[in-house]
Amino acid sequence: MNTEMLMLYKLMILYILDRIDFSMTSAQLTEFFIGHNYTDYITLQETISDLVADGFIEQENKRNRTLYRITQSGGEALSFFFKDISLSVRQDIDHYLYDQRYQLKDEQSTPADYYELKHNEFLAECKILDRDSTILNLQLSVPSEADAEKVCNNWRENSSEIYSYIVTKLLVGKEKE
Numbered sequence: 001m002n003t004e005m006l007m008l009y010k011l012m013i014l015y016i017l018d019r020i021d022f023s024m025t026s027a028q029l030t031e032f033f034i035g036h037n038y039t040d041y042i043t044l045q046e047t048i049s050d051l052v053a054d055g056f057i058e059q060e061n062k063r064n065r066t067l068y069r070i071t072q073s074g075g076e077a078l079s080f081f082f083k084d085i086s087l088s089v090r091q092d093i094d095h096y097l098y099d100q101r102y103q104l105k106d107e108q109s110t111p112a113d114y115y116e117l118k119h120n121e122f123l124a125e126c127k128i129l130d131r132d133s134t135i136l137n138l139q140l141s142v143p144s145e146a147d148a149e150k151v152c153n154n155w156r157e158n159s160s161e162i163y164s165y166i167v168t169k170l171l172v173g174k175e176k177e
Contacts, residue, residue, distance in 0.1 A: 023067035112155040114148035122148035
């Protein structure tokens with residue numbers, strides 16, 4: 001692979017992560033690069049790994065998702081080499097982030113994960129976040145890892161309905177019949 005192209009892909013990833021105020025998943029980065037035909041999956045993953053190894057981005061693994069965010073040194077490198085990203089590439093990225101802003105952020109604002117408390121007891125933790133604030137933190141004790149995984153997967157699909165239900169029940173209570 002051409003060294004200049006690898007450098008461009010690294011700068012593009014840094015630019016993307018610098019333009020958002022939340023962590024981005026590997027799948028979201030892949031969607032942009034593959035969707036715009038910039039590179040293939042293997043090259044992208046190698047590029048991401050290089051950026052992590054060099055300390056320009058941080059990686060956080062949460063069950064079946066990997067999240068990335070730019071580091072201070074990544075921001076400094078981007079500011080130094082920013083001019084090497086063409087205007088058309090920056091516009092592609094900016095348009096993608098603008099068009100997908102709600103979907104991208106929504107995926108990060110409803111995290112769910114689980115932990116083993118003791119043998120045959122797991123704690124599923126489901127949250128709704130808004131910037132640096134936790135709006136809702138729901139913790140459920142379940143008897144199996146499979147149940148904890150189901151809770152986490154279903155949370156992503158149903159969090160807004162569950163939140164509305166809880167708030168309505170707590171604020172309004174049972175309607176008089």
